[in-house]
Amino acid sequence: MAPAHEPSNGTATVVRLEGEHDYDNSPEFRARIEAALDGSQGVIVDLTEATFVDSSVLGILVRAMREADRRGLSYAIAVNPEPADPVRHILELSGLLGVLPLAGNGSGTNDSAAPD
Amino acid sequence: MYIGVSESRFRTYTEEENIDAKAVIRFPAIPESVPKARRNITGHLEELGLENDLVDRVRLGLTEAVANAVAHAYRDGEAGDVEVLVFVHPETLVVIVEDTGSGPLPHPDGTGLGMGLPLMSVVSDKLEIEGERDRGTTVRMTFDLPGLPGDNDTCGDREGLGTR
Numbered sequence: 001m002a003p004a005h006e007p008s009n010g011t012a013t014v015v016r017l018e019g020e021h022d023y024d025n026s027p028e029f030r031a032r033i034e035a036a037l038d039g040s041q042g043v044i045v046d047l048t049e050a051t052f053v054d055s056s057v058l059g060i061l062v063r064a065m066r067e068a069d070r071r072g073l074s075y076a077i078a079v080n081p082e083p084a085d086p087v088r089h090i091l092e093l094s095g096l097l098g099v100l101p102l103a104g105n106g107s108g109t110n111d112s113a114a115p116d
Numbered sequence: 117m118y119i120g121v122s123e124s125r126f127r128t129y130t131e132e133e134n135i136d137a138k139a140v141i142r143f144p145a146i147p148e149s150v151p152k153a154r155r156n157i158t159g160h161l162e163e164l165g166l167e168n169d170l171v172d173r174v175r176l177g178l179t180e181a182v183a184n185a186v187a188h189a190y191r192d193g194e195a196g197d198v199e200v201l202v203f204v205h206p207e208t209l210v211v212i213v214e215d216t217g218s219g220p221l222p223h224p225d226g227t228g229l230g231m232g233l234p235l236m237s238v239v240s241d242k243l244e245i246e247g248e249r250d251r252g253t254t255v256r257m258t259f260d261l262p263g264l265p266g267d268n269d270t271c272g273d274r275e276g277l278g279t280r
Contacts, residue, residue, distance in 0.1 A: 020151060020154070022150050022151055022154070022179050022183065023147055023150045023179070023183035023186065023187065024147040024148055024150045024151050025151075052154070052175065052176075052179075054150075054176065054179045054180060054183060055180055055183075055231035055232045055235055056183065058231055059231060084168060086168075086172050086175075089169070089172045090172065090176055093172075093173070093176065093235065093238050093239055094231065094235060094238070
């Protein structure tokens with residue numbers, strides 16, 4: 001189930017993923033991100049504490065990006081900057097590292113503070 | 117559940133394959149098996165002392181293949197099993213994910229973005245998918261090994277077990 005309240009970062013809601021996320025538990029993530037899109041002016045997905053994501057999670061990230069765009073909401077992904085970070089590696093392998101708006105890299109989103 | 121290569125439901129393996137088999141595991145085709153299969157195989161990969169880059173790629177490819185089987189193989193009938201086999205040959209690591217379900221068919225109702233197969237292709241050095249309608253699907257991913265640590269102690273420059 002989605003938590004009733006995600007932490008809010010100014011006007012954006014931070015959806016933080018920890019540990020491993022895949023086909024088994026990604027429906028929970030989908031519910032959380034949909035709730036965040038419904039209830040705030042923007043969403044930051046914090047993947048810095050995540051250790052694994054699969055294509056079901058990547059699909060949710062891309063769909064949320066499109067939905068945020070459609071609704072005029074800010075949207076950004078925070079990724080561990082370490083090159084060896086497994087989630088960064090997966091985003092690279094999938095080709096999405098250059099597609100998803102990364103928090104804190106001047107990608108044009110109006111998120112005010114990216115976790116670092 | 118651990119099974120021997122000789123007990124694999126789907127095929128007969130050669131003697132050489134028996135020797136190279138590192139893991140043969142059978143899971144029910146349910147969502148919980150996706151992380152279980154990944155964690156189980158990760159343990160075997162860590163024992164082999166593989167580079168993190170390779171471990172990341174095997175973990176992702178394996179996850180996609182098992183998730184595909186869970187999502188699509190048995191949707192028209194009773195739930196079946198998924199077998200995961202890992203072979204370590206001298207120059208390659210081979211991961212096989214098999215089911216006895218409906219066979220490799222397009223999934224127009226897919227909820228993903230169709231990224232599973234492309235990811236399996238990107239992470240592996242060779243991707244083969246075989247199957248027949250109602251006879252199941254076999255996904256075989258081959259990963260080139262840059263050279264495994266040998267039996268001697270002189271191969272200490274490969275480090276970094278685990279991905280966490």
